[in-house]
Amino acid sequence: MRGLAAGNWKMNGTAEDLDEIRKLISGHPAPACDMLICPPATLLARMADIAAGSALQVGGQDCHPAPSGAHTGDISAAMLRDAGATHVILGHSERRQDHRETDQMIRAKLETALSRNLAAILCLGETREEREGGQTLDIVGRQIAAGTRNLDYSADNLIIAYEPVWAIGTGLTPTLAEIAEVHAFLRDQLQGACGGKGAGAGVRLLYGGSVKPSNAAEIFALPHVNGALVGGASLRASDFGAIVQALAAAAS
Numbered sequence: 694m695r696g697l698a699a700g701n702w703k704m705n706g707t708a709e710d711l712d713e714i715r716k717l718i719s720g721h722p723a724p725a726c727d728m729l730i731c732p733p734a735t736l737l738a739r740m741a742d743i744a745a746g747s748a749l750q751v752g753g754q755d756c757h758p759a760p761s762g763a764h765t766g767d768i769s770a771a772m773l774r775d776a777g778a779t780h781v782i783l784g785h786s787e788r789r790q791d792h793r794e795t796d797q798m799i800r801a802k803l804e805t806a807l808s809r810n811l812a813a814i815l816c817l818g819e820t821r822e823e824r825e826g827g828q829t830l831d832i833v834g835r836q837i838a839a840g841t842r843n844l845d846y847s848a849d850n851l852i853i854a855y856e857p858v859w860a861i862g863t864g865l866t867p868t869l870a871e872i873a874e875v876h877a878f879l880r881d882q883l884q885g886a887c888g889g890k891g892a893g894a895g896v897r898l899l900y901g902g903s904v905k906p907s908n909a910a911e912i913f914a915l916p917h918v919n920g921a922l923v924g925g926a927s928l929r930a931s932d933f934g935a936i937v938q939a940l941a942a943a944a945s
């Protein structure tokens with residue numbers, strides 16, 4: 694399975710930061726994995742122009758479930774495509790928290806994204822309290838089922854990112870055994886009840902939450918980890934490039 698190194702710039706970046714994208718592309722003209730950056734919407738079209746013809750793909754960070762209409766401040770799946778996006782992140786824990794997104798809302802967005810030819814990165818993960826309460830597999834099991842049960846998807850247009858909420862932006866990561874346990878569980882779900890007409894076996898599973906050059910290789914060596922969703926360390930070409938290289942090396 695080809696790995697995916699995905700970067701999420703969140704609410705960071707203005708035009709001057711596009712230089713990092715130029716550096717990333719020139720430093721990694723043909724990586725042995727897929728490479729994606731999801732910038733803020735304001736940079737999407739410019740980043741897509743820079744990335745045209747390169748190994749880098751660009752994506753959005755959210756989209757509205759409706760195709761268009763009176764939704765001030767929102768962005769539609771068609772707009773993301775129009776700006777050059779091939780992917781969209783959905784259900785990130787910051788959106789679940791900041792915008793009170795529910796599993797049902799995320800499911801509606803997912804269906805819209807797929808229908809508009811965007812590949813979706815569905816994010817899921819437990820809070821610290823849920824982990825300490827021994828509920829991790831229940832929570833991620835509920836989230837992946839809500840997102841994928843009876844969904845018509847393929848291994849090309851759905852990606853799952855396991856991101857423990859408490860590991861995002863904190864420098865903390867689960868133990869390798871904990872990451873491996875959740876990824877094996879998610880793979881199992883994708884081969885079973887969440888299998889989507891058999892496509893689940895090929896869906897890539899990303900780990901996200903404080904991935905950096907120093908821990909990427911050991912995470913990528915785990916079974917059922919097919920890449921990473923990277924926040925802070927995706928903002929600099931040198932850091933993200935090192936993560937891309939670690940993923941490419943894990944695949945070889």
Ligand code: PGA
Pocket residue numbers: 701856860861862863864901902903904922923924925926
């Ligand atoms: P982080 O963010 O790498 O800064 O922890 C990951 C994410 O939110 O996708």
